[in-house]
Amino acid sequence: MSHLLVRLTLILVFSCKITSGVKLPPNVSVPAVFAFGDSIMDTGNNNNNTLTFARCNFKPYGNDFPGKIPTGRFSNGKVPSDLFAEELGVKDYLPAYLDPKLQPSELPTGVNFASGGAGYDQLTSKLASVISVSAQLDMFKEYIGKLKGVVGEDRTNFILANSIFFVVLGSNDISNTYFFSHVRQAQYNISAYTDLILRSASDFFKELYKVGARRVGVFSVPPVGCVPFQRTMAGGAERKCVQEYNNAVMLFNEKLSKEINSLNQNLPNSRVVYLDVYNPFLDIVLNYQNYGYKVGDRGCCGTGKIEAGLLCSHIRTCPNVLDFVFWDSFHPTESVYKKLVPLILQRYINQFT
Ligand SMILES: *[C@@H]1O[C@H](CO)[C@@H](O)[C@H](O)[C@H]1NC(C)=O
Numbered sequence: 001m002s003h004l005l006v007r008l009t010l011i012l013v014f015s016c017k018i019t020s021g022v023k024l025p026p027n028v029s030v031p032a033v034f035a036f037g038d039s040i041m042d043t044g045n046n047n048n049n050t051l052t053f054a055r056c057n058f059k060p061y062g063n064d065f066p067g068k069i070p071t072g073r074f075s076n077g078k079v080p081s082d083l084f085a086e087e088l089g090v091k092d093y094l095p096a097y098l099d100p101k102l103q104p105s106e107l108p109t110g111v112n113f114a115s116g117g118a119g120y121d122q123l124t125s126k127l128a129s130v131i132s133v134s135a136q137l138d139m140f141k142e143y144i145g146k147l148k149g150v151v152g153e154d155r156t157n158f159i160l161a162n163s164i165f166f167v168v169l170g171s172n173d174i175s176n177t178y179f180f181s182h183v184r185q186a187q188y189n190i191s192a193y194t195d196l197i198l199r200s201a202s203d204f205f206k207e208l209y210k211v212g213a214r215r216v217g218v219f220s221v222p223p224v225g226c227v228p229f230q231r232t233m234a235g236g237a238e239r240k241c242v243q244e245y246n247n248a249v250m251l252f253n254e255k256l257s258k259e260i261n262s263l264n265q266n267l268p269n270s271r272v273v274y275l276d277v278y279n280p281f282l283d284i285v286l287n288y289q290n291y292g293y294k295v296g297d298r299g300c301c302g303t304g305k306i307e308a309g310l311l312c313s314h315i316r317t318c319p320n321v322l323d324f325v326f327w328d329s330f331h332p333t334e335s336v337y338k339k340l341v342p343l344i345l346q347r348y349i350n351q352f353t
């Protein structure tokens with residue numbers, strides 16, 4: 001009798017998990033979620049780094065996070081790394097690996113290695129004084145050792161092979177390192193520069209495979225020419241989307257998608273999946289009214305035209321964040337992330353199996 005009750009409870013708990021998020025194919029389990037990348041994913045890895053401007057562990061960031069806590073997430077609430085973990089029924093938040101309060105009990109369900117300001121290009125991360133992709137990989141290797149200590153070797157291998165690793169990088173390379181600061185423009189035209197970051201991206205995916213990752217979701221680069229900051233700096237008097245930047249992004253995304261296809265053919269049992277976020281996000285930015293927003297070209301913090309990070313601190317924010325596509329001049333609101341993440345998972349989840 002009590003045995004039956006336990007089973008019934010388990011079934012109920014299990015089905016609740018499924019209905020709260022994306023529907024996984026019947027024979028697929030995702031024990032953990034991991035994130036690598038930049039400020040779209042970071043949940044606080046830069047908090048103790050006093051050298052970088054890519055930090056936001058102060059108000060008004062986190063204004064809509066439980067307890068209004070500025071955790072270091074570059075938005076008003078949750079970011080995609082959290083939402084993927086939540087939608088996949090793994091856990092509600094994806095903790096930063098460098099969080100000094102990180103508990104060993106968090107390790108088996110995944111942690112976050114992303115660092116705001118990072119790029120595929122090592123120079124991007126170096127210029128921003130943040131955690132480069134190779135340093136993110138080193139943290140991951142250190143993590144694997146700790147995980148073995150917690151759950152043992154066999155379970156560790158199972159977790160690595162079955163979890164989903166999300167990678168979001170490239171925006172800072174193209175918008176900051178190439179176009180805004182011009183540091184790479186003297187040596188490279190955009191065709192050669194996108195080749196350079198593609199090589200670095202591909203090496204990174206191969207390294208992830210070498211240490212045991214099999215299901216890897218790689219985001220396309222979003223339309224960086226449409227973020228409020230770039231519109232202000234390079235979009236002319238009307239603050240239009242900067243087409244030259246978006247063209248560069250599209251060029252890179254095309255190369256990235258081809259490279260991922262070829263990696264899947266060369267790495268046995270790997271399921272590296274190209275996740276198109278460029279098109280769904282561009283549609284939200286351009287047709288924001290269709291999604292219930294009132295403002296698509298300014299952020300909620302300050303004037304919305306240039307503020308991000310420290311420039312957002314001690315400044316008024318918009319009265320209703322739900323009217324806005326952007327939280328600051330670079331980063332979307334939680335509300336936008338909550339639209340994009342389920343959309344992407346529903347579209348691509350079957351490709352991870
Ligand atoms: C899941 O089931 C499908 C269909 O039976 C099969 O093709 C696929 O290989 C299975 N996947 C796993 C991870 O076992």
Ligand SMILES: *[C@@H]1O[C@H](CO)[C@@H](O)[C@H](O)[C@H]1NC(C)=O
Pocket residue numbers: 048098099100
């Ligand atoms: C971050 O800084 C706080 C306060 O200075 C300190 O207590 C904590 O140990 C630091 N954490 C890391 C990971 O360095």
Ligand SMILES: *[C@@H]1O[C@H](CO)[C@@H](O)[C@H](O)[C@H]1NC(C)=O
Pocket residue numbers: 189191192
């Ligand atoms: C870009 O640079 C490469 C090598 O540096 C060169 O071969 C190519 O012709 C250049 N492309 C354009 C469009 O200028």
